[in-house]
Amino acid sequence: MGEKVFMRGNDAIGEAAVQAGCQCYFGYPITPQNELTAYMSKRMIEEGRVFIQSESEIAAVNMCFGAAAVGQRTMTSSSGPGISLKQEGISYMAGAELPMFFVNVMRGGPGLGNIAPAQSDYFQCTRGGGHGDYRVICYAPSNVQELYDYTMLGFDVADRYRNPSMIAADGILGQMMEPLVLNEYKDPGDLPTKQPWRLGDPSTPEPIWITSVHLGEGKLEEHNLELQKKYDAIERDEVRYEETMLDDAEIVMVAYGTAARVAKTALAVAREEGIKVGLFRPITIWPYPYQQVRDLADRVENLLVVEMSLGQMWEDVRLAVEGNARVHLHGRTAGGVPVVTEVVEHLKKVMASKGDEIIRNF
Amino acid sequence: MEKVFTKPEAMKPEQTLYCPGCGHGTAHRMVAELVDEFGLRERAIGIAPVGCSVFADRYWNFDVISAAHGRAPAVATGMKRGNPDSFVICYQGDGDLAAIGTAETIHAANRGEHFVTIFVNNAIYGMTGGQMAPTTLCGQRSQTCQLGRDPDIMGHPIRVCELVRDLPGVAYLARGAVDSPKNVIQTKKHMKKAFQTAIDGKGWSLVEVVSPCPTNWGMAPQKALQWLRENLLEHYELGVFRDCEAE
Ligand SMILES: Cc1ncc(C[n+]2csc(CCOP(=O)(O)OP(=O)(O)O)c2C)c(N)n1
Numbered sequence: 001m002g003e004k005v006f007m008r009g010n011d012a013i014g015e016a017a018v019q020a021g022c023q024c025y026f027g028y029p030i031t032p033q034n035e036l037t038a039y040m041s042k043r044m045i046e047e048g049r050v051f052i053q054s055e056s057e058i059a060a061v062n063m064c065f066g067a068a069a070v071g072q073r074t075m076t077s078s079s080g081p082g083i084s085l086k087q088e089g090i091s092y093m094a095g096a097e098l099p100m101f102f103v104n105v106m107r108g109g110p111g112l113g114n115i116a117p118a119q120s121d122y123f124q125c126t127r128g129g130g131h132g133d134y135r136v137i138c139y140a141p142s143n144v145q146e147l148y149d150y151t152m153l154g155f156d157v158a159d160r161y162r163n164p165s166m167i168a169a170d171g172i173l174g175q176m177m178e179p180l181v182l183n184e185y186k187d188p189g190d191l192p193t194k195q196p197w198r199l200g201d202p203s204t205p206e207p208i209w210i211t212s213v214h215l216g217e218g219k220l221e222e223h224n225l226e227l228q229k230k231y232d233a234i235e236r237d238e239v240r241y242e243e244t245m246l247d248d249a250e251i252v253m254v255a256y257g258t259a260a261r262v263a264k265t266a267l268a269v270a271r272e273e274g275i276k277v278g279l280f281r282p283i284t285i286w287p288y289p290y291q292q293v294r295d296l297a298d299r300v301e302n303l304l305v306v307e308m309s310l311g312q313m314w315e316d317v318r319l320a321v322e323g324n325a326r327v328h329l330h331g332r333t334a335g336g337v338p339v340v341t342e343v344v345e346h347l348k349k350v351m352a353s354k355g356d357e358i359i360r361n362f
Numbered sequence: 363m364e365k366v367f368t369k370p371e372a373m374k375p376e377q378t379l380y381c382p383g384c385g386h387g388t389a390h391r392m393v394a395e396l397v398d399e400f401g402l403r404e405r406a407i408g409i410a411p412v413g414c415s416v417f418a419d420r421y422w423n424f425d426v427i428s429a430a431h432g433r434a435p436a437v438a439t440g441m442k443r444g445n446p447d448s449f450v451i452c453y454q455g456d457g458d459l460a461a462i463g464t465a466e467t468i469h470a471a472n473r474g475e476h477f478v479t480i481f482v483n484n485a486i487y488g489m490t491g492g493q494m495a496p497t498t499l500c501g502q503r504s505q506t507c508q509l510g511r512d513p514d515i516m517g518h519p520i521r522v523c524e525l526v527r528d529l530p531g532v533a534y535l536a537r538g539a540v541d542s543p544k545n546v547i548q549t550k551k552h553m554k555k556a557f558q559t560a561i562d563g564k565g566w567s568l569v570e571v572v573s574p575c576p577t578n579w580g581m582a583p584q585k586a587l588q589w590l591r592e593n594l595l596e597h598y599e600l601g602v603f604r605d606c607e608a609e
């Protein structure tokens with residue numbers, strides 16, 4: 001077992017990236033992830049690696065594009081408004097099949113919004129976000145240890161699939177301090193070598209071309225169908241989730257990240273009051289655990305989505321259950337965090353409800 | 363018999379798709395000749411811009427990456443920092459470099475990044491069908507200034523070399539043209555200096571190439587060259603704007 005330390009979420013991501021061999025970090029300040037950029041500015045330079053505070057998020061992600069193309073592990077981080085700008089590069093990297101790991105410590109939007117914690121970039125994280133038919137592997141950790149662990153995994157899956165991968169955290173997770181076990185990075189060994197395709201390498205004298213342009217007739221469709229095969233494989237092999245007290249559950253909450261922590265406490269309180277409630281926590285929000293959520297509908301009639309956005313994940317849960325269960329929503333927005341007592345109240349209301357009624361609380 | 367003229371090794375045996383009289387082909391060739399002359403082919407990485415030269419990878423016989431519109435300087439920064447042994451050539455048009463990518467250009471220059479920029483200034487957006495560029499002359503007509511560029515409405519034509527010359531990270535800066543054999547030879551000399559500057563790790567370097575776009579200027583190739591000389595070279599003065607060696 002590794003050393004136990006007390007660490008802030010943003011710093012834990014940074015340290016995990018350093019341990020995972022991130023060679024190039026490019027970032028631009030935005031709250032609530034500034035500690036991460038600051039952490040990297042010190043640690044990367046200490047390690048003799050590349051750190052640049054770029055002129056913009058657009059520049060940062062395009063620097064990642066370049067560094068990934070020469071075969072380096074590369075990373076950037078931001079929050080909502082900055083991730084919107086990075087979407088350009090993310091789409092290009094997905095198109096050109098380049099790995100990158102990035103972090104969105106979500107804040108309230110739309111627009112400049114506020115700097116309070118939120119989960120309202122769910123659509124942006126899970127739907128590609130930028131233009132074109134592409135996907136990004138997205139982890140939604142719910143504590144500092146997981147921020148650390150999934151950062152390491154994030155670099156690996158990005159390399160394995162030659163695709164951007166990300167962590168969707170929120171301001172609370174980024175700022176909170178928790179005990180953390182510093183696990184050593186273990187290279188899984190089955191990562192493909194970058195040598196055949198990385199640019200500027202004299203050991204591969206034949207010219208290599210990295211691009212997302214496919215103008216010839218049918219060429220882009222051909223390419224996108226190849227990409228789709230990769231996304232299908234990711235959906236098959238990379239789904240992650242956690243289940244709590246589902247065995248005897250009569251109602252199941254579905255929540256991720258900070259909202260799942262609140263839901264877990266609400267579960268304990270509600271159980272004491274005799275409500276047989278379980279919790280399903282997606283850890284990957286893309287690929288989404290559709291099948292597992294679909295299976296929940298065979299066990300219970302009611303699901304309650306708890307999220308810090310106004311029904312963004314609710315859509316995925318409804319898609320998953322295909323009408324086989326009622327899906328209720330407890331959503332907060334713009335910095336609002338679900339309150340345990342209110343979630344318990346909501347559970348009670350649902351248990352007492354009859355018929356087809358869907359209860360949405362904002 | 364002695365061979366006195368041949369294709370550079372750094373050029374593929376492809377026929378370019380550029381319009382007759384376009385300057386991109388000449389600029390590509392000069393880059394390729396220098397890659398050969400400096401023996402850089404195996405570690406060179408070219409950046410194909412968004413614009414008519416988006417397919418530079420079809421013509422250059424070394425590694426090429428295609429960047430998003432305007433982002434080549436950021437991509438070049440990532441590549442050069444990520445692999446300092448590579449030799450990175452950032453090739454951009456005026457729409458790419460002086461409009462959408464102005465910020466990336468200025469900041470890469472200011473950081474003194476060790477790559478070469480070849481900036482093809484044809485005073486118009488070629489690929490999208492002849493819209494106004496930041497470099498379009500006052501009075502010049504384009505699809506989006508059909509009555510001629512009016513600086514009161516559309517701003518003034520930007521001189522990139524003059525704009526960046528005071529940034530401390532800039533090591534070599536020159537403007538050439540491809541309208542005559544004499545200017546082509548001179549432009550290649552500028553490029554050679556820029557290559558040497560990057561190889562020596564002295565800082566950021568850029569060579570602007572004033573170049574014709576006969577198609578979108580609506581002129582025959584010969585007329586375009588004449589128009590370039592009589593108009594563009596009036597506003598875009600040729601010469602060396604910064605040379606850290608000479609300073
Ligand atoms: C983000 C984005 N905006 C707009 C375009 C459309 N576009 C393609 S080429 C081009 C202009 C290129 O002009 P220039 O850089 O001068 O190069 P030229 O074609 O003249 O060589 C534009 C606007 C694009 N591809 N991407």
Ligand code: SF4
Binds near residue numbers: 380383386488
């Ligand atoms: S449109 Fe202009 S820049 Fe483009 S290939 Fe033709 S002449 Fe060259």
